[in-house]
Amino acid sequence: MYAGRYARTGPEVSRRPSSPKLAGYEAAPNIALVKYWGMRDDRLVLPNNSSLSMTVSQLRTRTWVRFDPSLPRDRFWLNGRPAAAGPLRGAVEFLDRVREEADVSSYAEVRSRNNFPTASGLASSASGFAALAGAASRAAGLQLTPRELSRLARQGSGSASRSVFGGFVEWQMGQRSDGRDSYARPLFLPDHWPELRDVVVIVSDAPEKAIRSANAMQETVRTSPAYAERLRTVPRRLAAIRNALRTRASDRFLELVIEECDDFRRVCETTVPSLDHLTPVSRAVLGAVLDLNRAAGHAIAGYTHDAGAHVHVFTLRPMVPQVRALLRRIPGVADTRVLGPGPAAREIRSTGR
Numbered sequence: 001m002y003a004g005r006y007a008r009t010g011p012e013v014s015r016r017p018s019s020p021k022l023a024g025y026e027a028a029p030n031i032a033l034v035k036y037w038g039m040r041d042d043r044l045v046l047p048n049n050s051s052l053s054m055t056v057s058q059l060r061t062r063t064w065v066r067f068d069p070s071l072p073r074d075r076f077w078l079n080g081r082p083a084a085a086g087p088l089r090g091a092v093e094f095l096d097r098v099r100e101e102a103d104v105s106s107y108a109e110v111r112s113r114n115n116f117p118t119a120s121g122l123a124s125s126a127s128g129f130a131a132l133a134g135a136a137s138r139a140a141g142l143q144l145t146p147r148e149l150s151r152l153a154r155q156g157s158g159s160a161s162r163s164v165f166g167g168f169v170e171w172q173m174g175q176r177s178d179g180r181d182s183y184a185r186p187l188f189l190p191d192h193w194p195e196l197r198d199v200v201v202i203v204s205d206a207p208e209k210a211i212r213s214a215n216a217m218q219e220t221v222r223t224s225p226a227y228a229e230r231l232r233t234v235p236r237r238l239a240a241i242r243n244a245l246r247t248r249a250s251d252r253f254l255e256l257v258i259e260e261c262d263d264f265r266r267v268c269e270t271t272v273p274s275l276d277h278l279t280p281v282s283r284a285v286l287g288a289v290l291d292l293n294r295a296a297g298h299a300i301a302g303y304t305h306d307a308g309a310h311v312h313v314f315t316l317r318p319m320v321p322q323v324r325a326l327l328r329r330i331p332g333v334a335d336t337r338v339l340g341p342g343p344a345a346r347e348i349r350s351t352g353r
């Protein structure tokens, strides 16, 4: 039998008498423009600051879940193969949470595919747990509102709380110790700023991530002398980015995206031992963006990265050819993909594979 490890979300959850045997859900990753980095409760995944992201187009996870009384244990197929121990443990712990919520006792078969590299800093944990939250809750007979789904996904991976929604999304940190007020909400729909583009720069020298962000960030909280100052400045920056997004003030937005990314990198680099997510190729990309802006005399592009070596370069659609050509010339840049604001998570065909 499974061991339920998580506290209940609360009484808002509604149950359906008959549930589909097989449920499917898809979700897109998101790129944080204001980073979540540090938790006040690592069991419930309650962050130290609110964060803001853009859910992206084109990249996605698709997940299918079936609870089956004949299974001797949970099975998890990730990208066509039995999942390794770490991802399997993450999925089993998350399924325990859903079983507890839905009062289901059988084990599950989970099949999931990411159409982009897993565990390399492109936020597969965000889309992965948002899709798993949707598919597992539906398969278990729960019918959750998007807000409830966001709370549930949060407990698999904090950033997954934001991937429940499309477009521009804010995860409000909340104040309560039971986490009921810690969930994401949509700020602006995907078509709010159709000109905005995210040129994802895939670097050839990116290693697979050795440690999940949830663990790494707690080392920062414990050891970085710059962390307290970051927590003081993030609310102001978040409000400024929200405002620049609202008014589509591109220069201001791109400058703030760079400022936030540099601040995030500062607390990572001052963690003991230091967290260095970038490779020489990623650093060359950051340098090229700064040079471009300096030469233009204003912000044409803005870089950001999560806890990985690939870099997201934001710019406006008319500038994409120039920015992309510049980035492609950098030795070690393996690929660039141009993404826009993407869709909310959604249920997909629940009766077949």
Ligand code: ADP
Pocket (backbone or CB within 6 Å): 061, 063, 078, 086, 087, 088, 090, 091, 112, 113, 114, 117, 118, 119, 120, 121, 122, 123, 124, 125, 126, 127, 128, 129, 132, 209, 211, 212, 213, 307, 308
């Ligand atoms: P990333 O930058 O891709 O989010 P992380 O190391 O933070 O990298 O997270 C990767 C982890 O997320 C995997 O080891 C696994 O536990 C989980 N994960 C990734 N894809 C999926 C998926 N499709 N379904 C469930 N969990 C997933």
Ligand code: DP6
Pocket (backbone or CB within 6 Å): 031, 032, 034, 035, 036, 037, 051, 123, 125, 126, 156, 157, 158, 159, 160, 212, 213, 214, 215, 305, 306, 307
């Ligand atoms: C740097 O919530 O994705 O991407 O559950 O360990 O995968 P894991 O952590 P996760 O950490 C996100 C950290 C970040 C910033 C962000 O997405 O806000």
